[in-house]
Amino acid sequence: MQLKVDRSAGAEWAQLIERFDGNIYHSQEWVETWRSDYAEPLYFRGLDEQGRCIGIALANERHSSRPVIGRFLRRLDFETFPAVQANDPDLARTMMGRMVEFARAGGYRGLTLQSHYSAVPLSNLDHLGLVATQRIEFIVDLTRSEEERWKQLSTHHQRKIKKASKHGLVFEETSSVEAMQELRRLQIGSRDRRVERGEYFGLQAEAYYEQMGRRYFERNLGRLFLMRYEGRPVSAAFVSMYAGRALYVLGGSEPKGFELDAPALLFWKVLSRCVELGCREFNFGGVPAS
CATH class of the missing domain: 3.40.630.30 (Gcn5-related N-acetyltransferase (GNAT))
Incomplete structure (x- = not known):
């Protein structure tokens, strides 16, 4: 070659x-x-x-x-x-x-x-x-029906989604650069939670989030999904999309979001929205095999 x-x-x-x-x-x-x-x-x-x-x-x-x-x-x-x-x-x-x-x-x-x-x-x-360094990716087949995807969930996650559905959480999709700062704020909440467990969580400067959002949104390569409680974002996920494939890039939740199990409901809603947008699969990203 x-x-x-x-x-x-x-x-x-x-x-x-x-x-x-x-x-x-x-x-x-x-x-x-x-x-x-x-x-x-x-x-x-x-x-x-x-x-x-x-x-x-x-x-x-x-x-x-x-x-x-x-x-x-x-x-x-x-x-x-x-x-x-x-x-x-x-x-x-x-x-x-x-x-x-x-x-x-x-x-x-x-x-x-x-x-x-x-x-x-x-x-x-x-x-x-x-x-x-070995790593594992978690990919959901979005060509399956919603009923099939639900059955693939653990009973633990099914309970979380059902519980979150009772709290009046509101799902929102946005391509707003300003909303990227909400993502950063929520990432701080996730960082603090992981630091308490002795884990590392990197956080970029404010300008990074604005620039990333602007560049992805202008090219229709990504969307930001929020879960609001009483008008305030409590959980967020930034997802890239290209050629029928969706990839979870960044996300975060504040303590109230975790309390309400907002992340579980957020991702369940995101999967359905990605289907509507023509995606065939959703990649939750990779983690080290260890």
């Missing part, structure tokens, strides 16, 4: 994503949610002996903001594995090897390969010099 690397996607990139069952993290739209003076996209194509494209990957080339030397302090971050012909694991592994070789030859100081939403299960990557 030969590797072709460009700083622009080219007219056929969207068709390649569809052909190889790619996801939002291969898309040009997603690039525009993070592109900056210190973060630029690199588009990778894997070519066979006849020069035909058989796989694609998208990297975020990051570099330091330090004057002069910053341009030499670069790293490559891939949010998802390559999307390849027939979801062939061997082909994906070969392409990843070429990507590692590219990073080494280019003098990059680091490389990260995430597996978000990847359709290709991979193992045995030690020979590439990569340190693997």
Whole structure:
């Protein structure tokens, strides 16, 4: 396999994503949610002996903001594995090897390969010099009926949803940048709850939430869902959407929200809304296997 690397996607990139069952993290739209003076996209194509494209990957080339030397302090971050012909694991592994070789030859100081939403299960990557960390993703099949989805829930979560339904909670969908600050406030509540349990919870600055919301909303890539109690948001979930797939990105709840089991009802409502919006699956995101 030969590797072709460009700083622009080219007219056929969207068709390649569809052909190889790619996801939002291969898309040009997603690039525009993070592109900056210190973060630029690199588009990778894997070519066979006849020069035909058989796989694609998208990297975020990051570099330091330090004057002069910053341009030499670069790293490559891939949010998802390559999307390849027939979801062939061997082909994906070969392409990843070429990507590692590219990073080494280019003098990059680091490389990260995430597996978000990847359709290709991979193992045995030690020979590439990569340190693997296992993670698990939870995906709900939205093509199933609501009754089938309900039966798949544990009795514990069914009770939570029924209890929350009795508290007069109001479900709301918004694409308001201002509402992103409510999300941050609710994330603070979730952070405090997890810190009390001895867990780590990172929190971004206020400007980050506004910028992320604006960039996702402008490109119709995401929506913010709220659960209100007596007019006040008590639970929130920010969800990205692309090509029939929904992905939980960020969320949070304040103590009153947890008391009312608002998060359980919120996500139950979100699943139904995603069905209405034409989504085939909902990804709750990944967690470490440990």
